[in-house]
Amino acid sequence: MFYRSLLLPDLRMTLDANDVEGIRAFCETLHPAVVAEVIDELEPAELWKVLVTCAPDLQAEIFGFLELRRQIQVVEVADRKTLSKLIEQMAPDDRVDVLEMLDEEMVESLLPLIAQAERADIRKLLSYPDGSAGSIMTTEYASLPEEITVSEALDQLRIQAPDSETIYYIYILDERRRLDGMVSLRELIQAKRASKLADIMHRDVISVRVDDDEEFVARELARYDFLAIPVVDNQHRLVGIVTLDDALDVLEEEATEDAQMQAAIQPLDESYMSTPFLVLARKRGVWLVILLAAAFLTAWVMQDYEELQSNYVWMVWFIPLVLASGGNAGSQSATLIIREMATTDMDGRDKYFILMRELRMALVLGACLMTLSFGIAICMVALSEAIVVAVTVLLMVIFGTSAGATLPIIFKRLGMDPAMMSNPLIAALVDVLGVIIYFKTALAILGPVAKVID
Numbered sequence: 001m002f003y004r005s006l007l008l009p010d011l012r013m014t015l016d017a018n019d020v021e022g023i024r025a026f027c028e029t030l031h032p033a034v035v036a037e038v039i040d041e042l043e044p045a046e047l048w049k050v051l052v053t054c055a056p057d058l059q060a061e062i063f064g065f066l067e068l069r070r071q072i073q074v075v076e077v078a079d080r081k082t083l084s085k086l087i088e089q090m091a092p093d094d095r096v097d098v099l100e101m102l103d104e105e106m107v108e109s110l111l112p113l114i115a116q117a118e119r120a121d122i123r124k125l126l127s128y129p130d131g132s133a134g135s136i137m138t139t140e141y142a143s144l145p146e147e148i149t150v151s152e153a154l155d156q157l158r159i160q161a162p163d164s165e166t167i168y169y170i171y172i173l174d175e176r177r178r179l180d181g182m183v184s185l186r187e188l189i190q191a192k193r194a195s196k197l198a199d200i201m202h203r204d205v206i207s208v209r210v211d212d213d214e215e216f217v218a219r220e221l222a223r224y225d226f227l228a229i230p231v232v233d234n235q236h237r238l239v240g241i242v243t244l245d246d247a248l249d250v251l252e253e254e255a256t257e258d259a260q261m262q263a264a265i266q267p268l269d270e271s272y273m274s275t276p277f278l279v280l281a282r283k284r285g286v287w288l289v290i291l292l293a294a295a296f297l298t299a300w301v302m303q304d305y306e307e308l309q310s311n312y313v314w315m316v317w318f319i320p321l322v323l324a325s326g327g328n329a330g331s332q333s334a335t336l337i338i339r340e341m342a343t344t345d346m347d348g349r350d351k352y353f354i355l356m357r358e359l360r361m362a363l364v365l366g367a368c369l370m371t372l373s374f375g376i377a378i379c380m381v382a383l384s385e386a387i388v389v390a391v392t393v394l395l396m397v398i399f400g401t402s403a404g405a406t407l408p409i410i411f412k413r414l415g416m417d418p419a420m421m422s423n424p425l426i427a428a429l430v431d432v433l434g435v436i437i438y439f440k441t442a443l444a445i446l447g448p449v450a451k452v453i454d
Helices: 001-017 021-027 030-040 046-052 056-064 068-077 079-087 092-101 103-115 115-124 150-163 185-191 214-224 246-263 277-304 305-313 318-342 350-377 383-413 424-444 446-454
Strands: 141-144 166-173 179-184 230-232 238-243
Touching: 001 021, 001 030, 001 046, 001 230, 021 046, 021 056, 030 046, 046 056, 046 068, 056 079, 079 092, 079 103, 103 115, 141 150, 141 238, 150 166, 150 185, 166 185, 166 230, 166 238, 179 185, 179 230, 179 318, 179 350, 214 238, 214 246, 230 246, 238 246, 246 318, 277 305, 277 424, 305 424, 318 350, 318 383, 318 424, 350 383, 383 424
Parallel strands: 141 166
Antiparallel strands: 166 179, 230 238
8 A cells, every 4th residue: 555655646647648668667666566556546458558568477477466356357458469478477377267257258269369388278277166276276387207317307497497386396207297206496406416306206295186175275285384285186197286375365265255254244256345335235134134034033032921021020131141141152162163174174073072172161161150140140139030040141151152063063064164154143043042041941940930920
């Protein structure tokens, strides 16, 4: 934002003067990320006018720092011939992200203008399912045969480096491009020049399948602290790599999605600022309607206990307290469990451990809140009535915690996203059953008079 306010007025003056050399100097002097930040405020046609003054490789760098929404806007106003050169220069995974957002007719009009090698690569990457390892991988990696020496390997890497996204990891392939091993650039530099790659490479290479879920791939990268991870097909042939920057994008996107669902919002396809007002209203409104229906259900349940409430007016005073205790406890459990499920692979034993731990936690926390609730209630109502409030708080914390821990696991088992079990929805479910628990507890403790009323 700082660079934008400082440099944008000068850039606009340069554009108005049609100073091509000045625009080119602006792009070449600053970091591509800074250039993208500044030109993001321009209209798509003006933005493209800035980009065409640059060399194709610099165009691709600046273009890559723009939001996907802005990239699509620029593509729609760009001339096809220059645009095809830009797409050729982009990283394979980045250009596929753009092409996937375009209509099929535009993609087919662009592909003939792109070099044959890149065109075949684009078609292959577009064929992988969205959300898979294949959809986020790049095909620009460094690879060598195992029979060459370290000296020969370094010579070949100098040739491959300009076309590789990263050369820190070098993958050792056989004649059928099967992944046989891996060696890092550090190990290559430190090895004796006459050594064979077969003697220094790691043969047990951790890899992922091309059809693995992108979130699993990102977690594998984080688990092993890799800068990149190889992607293989069902014959163990290397088809690409997923780099750390792409994995971070996946994790950020998944974390944002989970946070939005946890707040009872349908996940946004774009950032908050870029989402149209009506789309934002729809994605928020759907869940608000569902929660409103749950609130009406709570009101309907309370109506069944109207006589009890009229005889024990004090019960109405504590309804917010008992319901909040269960809802808050449930939201805590749901948040912790959903996050744990998103970051680790759980088996049946882990889930059993979680449920037992949350149950013990519910007993401890429930006992503490029960004691505090009794201390507050006894200052306002009679002893038996204070006991009703305290016991209900204990039951609500146990129920809320159990629901918050169990429902995300059930959702996962059914093949649904656990994050759909949002905090507001947990609270709404706890409210409905909490009202029943509260009044049933009163009937059980207050004795025959309450039973007659029921």
